[in-house]
Amino acid sequence: MIRRTIPHLDLAQIAASGQCFTWGRGAAGSWTIPAGERLVTACQRGEELTFSCDMAEFDAFWAGYFDLDTDYGALKASVDPADRYLTAAVAHGGGIRILRQDFWEVLVSFLISQNNNITRIIRSMALLRERYGKSTGGFRAFPRPEGLAGVSEADFRDVGLGYRAKYLTWLSRELAGGGLEALERTLLDAGDEEAERTLMGLYGVGKKVADCVCLFGLHRTDFFPVDTHIRQVLDRHYPGGFPRERYRGGLGILQQYMFYYDLKQ
DNA sequence: ACCCAGGATGGTG
């Protein structure tokens, strides 16, 4: 168990922000947070956080997961005070960070997310983990492509994927046996445009899902996914277009503040 | 019963 003082971080906001779908609500306001083969329990009181791991594991992994090297204070301070909507969005969700999640889990999450609601995405991800994940180190980790490649389309429909089931059967088989690692290497070497185009080549992945995977799965914070919520925000508050140039480098983070703020309505 | 949900695909004009 270790303690850390961390500004610009709110676990409850992140959990409800629609970027991660596998956190569990524990007792007394704690959160169980899985990431690949790892699991940590975190507790928060103001800026004081406790984590169930030791210092070595926190520094080696979780500090990166929570994106502690990025200066969120500077980005928030750079917001145009004349921009009433963005200022309010930052004030409301200023504890959100863009997590460095596992790439495969993000890809599956947002493949499932199309024309879907957050509650059911969370439920489907939990069912996939419970039914097909393997127990390692005391908890059941989310299954890798190999663990899903043999699952039938009907069984995927049974975890609530609906018509998206065929996308996951295709994707799991496509990326099993080394395909996932090859894809990750390709994306690592690719520029933003090429990364997006490569992801859009996957069955069931269009522009919006590709943008989310780039932002949440590759930590490319210049991607600005436009879904139904953001579409309405842009139409209503930015008829002349969002000032992308001003916020180059942090567009994805601001998008996340705006998305979370719009969820409130 | 109708509309919406972190949309994408395949077909048509």
Added chain:
DNA sequence: CACCATCATGGG
């Protein structure tokens, strides 16, 4: 190119 019906499914 731009539209457009369709795709499951649960909740308002």
